[in-house]
């Protein structure tokens with residue numbers, strides 16, 4: 001059978017590679033794909049865009065199933081349109097995707113269903129927002145309501161910083177309509193983890209745990225990015241914390257969505273803040289897999305991903321089991337010159353290592369220019385490897401990274417530092 005993956009990032013390359021491994025799959029198309037999906041075994045790029053164009057493509061090519069990678073098409077209702085056209089697609093509907101697309105929707109939802117999250121208020125008026133900040137004090141967090149590609153959150157150390165963020169979002173409309181409402185919330189201390197599950201509307205299948213690194217530079221400094229690296233499992237998420245997160249956050253969320261009339265089918269990603277006592281609160285929900293978390297997670301997945309997705313679409317995820325490689329996986333993102341503000345395109349990439357069973361390069365912002373591979377976006381690729389420990393996986397990744405060259409290449413040299421500290425302390 002033939003499948004379609006929608007998107008062009010590292011997450012989509014990993015999805016397409018994993019789906020192409022399924023013995024029942026003849027070909028995986030990726031629309032629009034990247035330089036890595038163009039050359040991946042069993043995978044082919046489809047230069048098709050827009051929901052209408054993709055629906056026509058699926059009909060013409062007799063695509064068995066479509067998997068959507070990024071949030072934007074989900075928030076725009078791609079799943080609803082495919083279902084209306086009688087096509088099989090895995091992802092939340094437009095209504096369910098509001099869990100990510102509107103922070104105000106997500107916060108109201110969490111409060112209504114008793115999920116632990118930071119205390120918050122929403123505002124459309126700058127003066128009222130500032131008065132609230134004056135009452136609460138700093139540190140405090142200001143978030144644009146809508147999708148802002150991970151850039152709409154300001155963790156303000158002072159009231160002045162918070163007020164400046166309010167002015168930028170509500171006054172200057174720096175994020176356009178996405179910032180016409182702001183959510184202001186309590187600052188939570190702790191360590192973050194990514195908790196990603198598959199949902200079939202009723203049942204939940206948790207994927208392996210992971211952690212990513214959002215800041216550009218070593219030591220978690222510099223601007224926020226889409227993510228500079230990730231690893232799985234996350235030693236922070238002990239079996240006890242895992243059970244609590246399922247009981248206190250994930251299951252109530254899935255039940256709550258059904259109760260509210262928006263049964264959730266798709267990948268669901270809870271960004272968690274876990275405090276020193278092991279209490280987890282939800283920072284955000286994403287209605288998709290994480291990027292770069294998917295790359296290490298999918299490298300560890302031993303089960304047939306197509307089978308898991310088919311269970312999710314049939315409402316039988318309770319009968320599915322995911323098998324994971326016992327090894328750790330770690331991925332390091334190589335980013336283009338100028339990322340995250342103004343990434344440069346067109347730099348020639350050389351020295352890519354051949355794929356190996358324990359090390360793969362998942363492409364994101366790359367493109368084939370004739371026979372040459374060139375940069376084509378901010379996050380260029382994610383070098384991902386398996387190892388018996390996080391340290392060994394990390395050594396393997398950096399050996400591969402050393403071979404890769406392009407002008408202006410940026411990457412962090414400390415991916416996994418938190419997990420390594422925890423493994424050394426023996427808490428995993």
Ligand code: AMP
Pocket residue numbers: 118141143150153155185186187188189192214271283284
């Ligand atoms: P979000 O897009 O809501 O996950 O926010 C992006 C990043 O901002 C998170 O990954 C955290 O690092 C940080 N952040 C968001 N909300 C809070 C909060 N309430 N307290 C502390 N840090 C936060």
Ligand code: GLY
Pocket residue numbers: 212226227286289290291292293
């Ligand atoms: N790595 C963070 C995200 O996918 O949202």
